[in-house]
Amino acid sequence: MKKKYLALALAASMVVSTLAGCGSNNASTGDTPATTAETTAESSAETTAAEESTVAEEAGTTAHGPSSEAAPAWEQYDERIAAIRLETDLExxxxxxxxxxxxxxSTWAVIPLYYYNDVYLQKTDVEGIYANLFGFKYFGFATTPTNTLALQIASEPNKLDPALNSTVDGACLAILAFSGLFMYDENGQLTPDLVDTYEMSEDGLTYTFTMKDGLKWSDGTELTAKDVEYSWQRLANPDTGADYAYLTTVIKTKDDGTLDVAASEDGKTFTVNLVAPCAYFLDLCAFPAFYPVPQANIESAEGYAENPGAWCTEAGFVSSGPMVCTGWKHNESMTYEKNPNYYAADKVSLEKVEFMLSSDDTAIYNAFKDGSLQFSDTIATDMMATVKDTPEFHKIPTLGxxxxxxxxxxxxxxxxxIQQAADMRKALSLLIDRQYIVDTIAQADQEIANTFIPTGMSNGNGGEFRMxxxxxxxxxxxxxxYYDPELTDANIEEAQALLESAGYVFDENGMLSPETPINMTYLTNDSEGNVKIGEAIQQDLAAxxxxxxxxxxxxxxxxxxxKQGQFDFCREGWLADYNDPINMLEMWETDSGNNDMQFGR
Structure with a gap:
């Protein structure tokens, strides 16, 4: 039977449902700049569960402890994500x-604008740089006439610790400096990295990885499966504070709450036991959050007790990838040099990679134009029309x-x-002219979005999810x-009707009355394209x-x-970490470190 899910009806049902149980924390990695493309319902001890639910309904809240009066109940969502992880029937x-x-x-808290294209500028004499569908760029195997590569991917990175990073630029830096069990090749296919061979059990629940011989950290010390075990346990440990800790929930836990993973005594093999077969498990093995990191350096770093990432806040930290960070002038530049202890050092021709750290789109473009940069991941909005037809312009597909x-x-x-708040958010969404944003700001022929999960993402069962x-x-x-993304008079009329249903009054000119104003902030980072999108939204809502x-x-x-929820409305972006819809959905669990909208909190 064909089903049809009506978003507003679902939102209404969320108000009156009795929800059992509580939920149990990227570049998301999706933070690529646009130009690169408590109240509670109270009851007496004699009140029945049904009566508690009724009290909650009348208050517009839930009967499950403290929550924001207007925030949607979120226990059912958490339970659904947990069920998805365990479900083996793909349909x-x-x-x-x-x-x-x-x-x-149905919450209208997540407002899609467009689906990403990844655009960048690259000099024609630079070869060997490649990217995957998730926005990760591999610079380590590039070739240039001078064996030096000068590039820009973002401004000052937020975190360099692979377990603590949640941005695309941070992931690209992690890929340059570290290695994982797996990686992506130039064709976007998974291929072993630190792993020599691996075996999967017949039931798909156990993976055993055999490490390559002679692996070393950049300081020459031995890198073994024990480092992998430590790093995965560290990722899952709440004390680490990793935004991506929730990715480890596909792995079984032991009685003591730690992950059911183990390195052999000789450090040669690494075994992982899963809670259910996981089609994207090897993708996780290639994801930077799962990269091994050096325990001794981490735990001996000054400030480690307060900051688990203190070990790599300056140049010179120990790593394992093609390059090592040898220089870091904060908010200005970073220098990476070839790692002689990298297991595939013979495949690395670059001697040095120099990063320009900047959010000044004009300065970045000028540096590329005069040859100071050979690669720019940011393109100034005003320059898009100029560069789109040049051989230095590249546009590649991404999932985000x-x-x-x-x-x-x-x-x-x-x-x-809850319903009035959702109506407010939907009304404001309907006022945004997405086509204007794509045509005049993003300018890379992006597809306008009317779902969160993007075009092209697999459904996990051999087809496309968004169909x-x-x-x-x-x-x-x-x-x-979920909605018609075109800005029409009907959209504006619907927006006004929704706001009226939420208690707002309009004057004879169709403008909000001074007696019921809406004053809000829009938070964005300071790169030109993102600011211009914020200003376009500002003008749309002023209508x-x-x-x-x-x-x-x-x-x-x-x-x-x-991350801390210090905003009303903010700019967001998410590039998938692997090609499965759960990656776009599990980030909204109550305890996810990527739950910026603060659901369930």
């Missing part, structure tokens, strides 16, 4: 993922979504019910998505009298404030 698993996306979209998002606990929604089929139909007539203040922060400050 049922896909259905559960559609249900999860329906629930996410550029979006903006609302903090569900923002004071913007104070005094509103209507006999089992599922997206709730927009004759379209694949009905919504007052938006665009606040900019330098990159690392922006990431921290966004």
């Amino acid at each position: 049922k698993r896909e259905a559960l993922m559609h249900e999860a996306e329906d629930e996410l979209m 979504t550029y979006y903006c998002g609302f903090n569900v606990n923002s004071d913007l929604f104070k005094g509103k019910t 209507n089929d006999d089992a599922y139909t997206y709730p927009v007539e004759d379209k694949v998505g 009905i009298g919504v007052n938006v203040t665009v606040e900019t922060r330098e990159w690392s400050v922006f990431l921290d404030e966004r």
Whole structure:
């Protein structure tokens, strides 16, 4: 039977459902700049569960402890993600993922704008740089006439510890300096990295990896499977504070709560036991958060007790990849040099990689134009039309979504019910002119988005997730998505009606009345394209009298404030870490370190 999930109906049902149980933390890695493309319901001890639910419904809250009055209940979402991880029937698993996306979209806290294309500039005499669908760029095997590569990928990186990084630029730096069990080759295919061979059990639950012989850290000390075991346990340990710790939930845990992984006594083999077969497990083995890191250096670093990433906040840290970081002038430049102890050093011709750390799009373009840079991952908006037809311009496909998002606990929604808050967010979303953003700011022929999970992503069962089929139909007539992304008069009228239902008053000119104003902030990092998108949204919402203040922060400050929920509305982006929809869904679990919208908190 064909199903049709109606987003607003689902949102309403969330208010009146009794939800059992509580949920149990990227470049997301999706933070590529746009130009590169508590109240509780109380009851007496004699109150029944049903009566508790009724009290909660009348208050517009849940009966499951403290929560923001207007924030959606989130226990059911957490439970659904846990079920997806355990489901082995691929059709049922896909259905559960559609249900999860329906629930996410019904909150209207996640507002997709467009699906990413990755665009960059590269000099014609530079070869060997490649990228995968997830935005990870491999610079270590590049060739240049001078064996030196000068490039730009972002401003000052937020974290260099692979386990603590959650940005695309940080992932690219991790790939240059570290190695994983697996990596992606120039064709985007998984290939062994530190691993010589591996075996998977017949039931798909146990993987045994045999490490290459003679592996070393950059300081010449031995790198073994014991380093992998330590690093994976560290990633999962809450004390580490890794945003991507939730990725380890596919692995069984022991009675003591640690991961069910083990290195052999001689450090030659590494064994992992999974809770259920996981089609993307080897992708995780190639993901930077799972890269081995050097225990001795980590735990001997000054400030380690307060900051698990203190060991790599300056140049000279021990690593294992093609290059090592030998120089770091913060907010200005970084220098990486060839690692002679890299197991495949004979395949690395580069002697040095020099990074320009900047968010000044004009300065970056000028440096590329005059030859100071050979690769630029940022293209100034004003220059896109100039460079698009040159041989130095590259556009490649990626799996990801550029979006903006609302903090569900923002004071913007104070005094509103769950449904009213969702109506407010939907209304504001309907006012955004996405086509203008793509045509005049992003300018790389991006596809306008009306779902969070992007075009081209697998459904985990041999097909594409973002398609209507006999089992599922997206709730927009004759379209694949949750709403019509075009800005029309009907959209504006619907937005006004939704805001009126949430208690807002309009004057005879269709503008918000001074008695019910909407004043909000839009938080973004300070790169030109992202700021211009914020300003475009500011103008769109001003059309009905919504007052938006665009606040900019330098990159690392922006990431921290966004993670902590210090915003009303903010710019977001997510490039998938692997080709499965759960990657776009599990980031919204209550305890996920990537749950910027603060669901369940």
